[in-house]
Amino acid sequence: MKLSALLTGAALALGLATTASADAHSKTKVGFVFVGPVGDGGWTYEHDQGRLAVEKEFGDAVETVYVENVAEGPDSERVMTQMALDGAKLIFTTSFGYMDPTINVAKKFPDVKFEHATGYKRADNVSTYSARFYEGRAIQGHIAGNMTESNIIGYIGSYPIPEVIRGINSAYIHAKKVNPDVQFKIVWAYTWFDPAKEADAAKVLIEQGADVILQHTDSTAPQAAAQEAGNVITFGQASDMAQYAPKPRVSSIIDNWAPYYIARTKAVMDGTWTSTDTWDGIGPGMVGIGEISDAVPANVKEEALAMKDKIASGEYHPFTGPVKKQDGSDWLADGEVADDGTLAGMNFYVEGIEGTIPQ
Structure with missing residues (x-):
């Protein structure tokens, strides 16, 4: 094969790799930490429905990842840390016992936004949310x-x-x-x-x-x-x-977590996310x-x-x-x-x- 052909092929491969890398970096990665299995038919199932709603709303602009059956305590801290290291820009931690681990991990990743369900501890990059x-x-x-x-x-x-x-x-x-x-x-x-x-x-x-x-x-x-x-x-x-x-x-x-998850993901994507506490009920539809x-x-x-x-x-x-x-x-x-x-x-x-x- 001629050298020119080899160079052309290498350039093409590099271009494809660069494009793929750019696409990966342009996506907003959103992580979810679940206390039970997504098929539990209850709490975790509905949180996962919210995750799927985020994917449907934003399409190729987002990538969602999740880990199910995460025990409350040190193991959850490990899972959150790995998600942040893997590039998640927003992480939802969906059980009360994840509160302190969320705060601990958030301190290590100040550029990552965290959302903790049902807790009360917040930080500049940690919001809390629950339903009435x-x-x-x-x-x-x-x-x-x-x-x-x-x-x-x-x-x-x-x-x-x-x-x-x-x-x-x-x-x-x-x-x-x-x-x-x-x-x-x-x-x-x-x-x-x-x-x-x-x-x-x-x-x-x-x-x-x-x-x-x-x-x-x-x-x-x-x-x-x-x-x-x-x-x-x-x-x-x-x-x-x-x-x-x-x-x-x-x-x-x-x-019904979907509207909240969509809104908070959008806020990260457009740079308007701030630390808040949300406690909504029947009226707002949560x-x-x-x-x-x-x-x-x-x-x-x-x-x-x-x-x-x-x-x-x-x-x-x-x-x-x-x-x-x-x-x-x-x-x-x-x-x-x-x-x-x-x-x-x-x-x-x-x-x-x-x-x-x-x-």
Whole structure:
């Protein structure tokens, strides 16, 4: 082969490599750290739907990467560090236990933007975001209080953090309003995603007489356990879990992260990203209420949808007094609305809930 041909071929190869390198560098790489599997049917599934929405919105202008089943703690710090080293410009860390690792890694990569879900620690390059899940819990509590026949409602808690405690209190307040005889039984699973533990928790609650199961864990295992038991109703958590409708699953809380993920990615791309705290609910659409099935009486469904509309418009707040704390002390006076600071750090049960919050 002539030298000129070799040189031409080399130049062409170099040009293609340079173009490919330029294309790679022109893309905005966005990373996602997931606490469970993307197929969990709940929390992580919905975060991954948000990731896919980013890809759909921006096409070839972005590259998304994710790691699933990342344990909270040191392992998450390793995963975040690797993402930053691999060129991610924006990293979403999607579980409460990633809070300190996110802050630690962010200090090492000041040019990378981090978004931490459900936490409260921020920095110049760390934002926080969460959804007002307690708004959906109020609606679930209203339905549950109306539909229970045993007057025992079971609640599967993940970890005793403010986010979960808020949900328990909100559901209880609204169940109690429509059914003064209602009793909550709470089982702490100490996991976000463990189908076997979640199923066992549901079975224990059903054995104790619960005919309604609420959950703040991520798998569909409690739905399956309720379906097997019969005459037990449930609510989808984080995603619709509609495969169990119309019963046992009679409605759901749906986490809609896509608009937020798209907006924050765009902010990084156009250079307008700033550190913020976002806490949105039903009104802005971050919390959705899944279809209320026909297993729910028509009047109860109508009342639940009316509550949803009032929460969305700001006419009604789920934590409106009079409300006392579990120890009988006053918390909210008649008509008084809870402030976000108290809600964000909630570490107490409201009056009427039995048992203590684990430390």
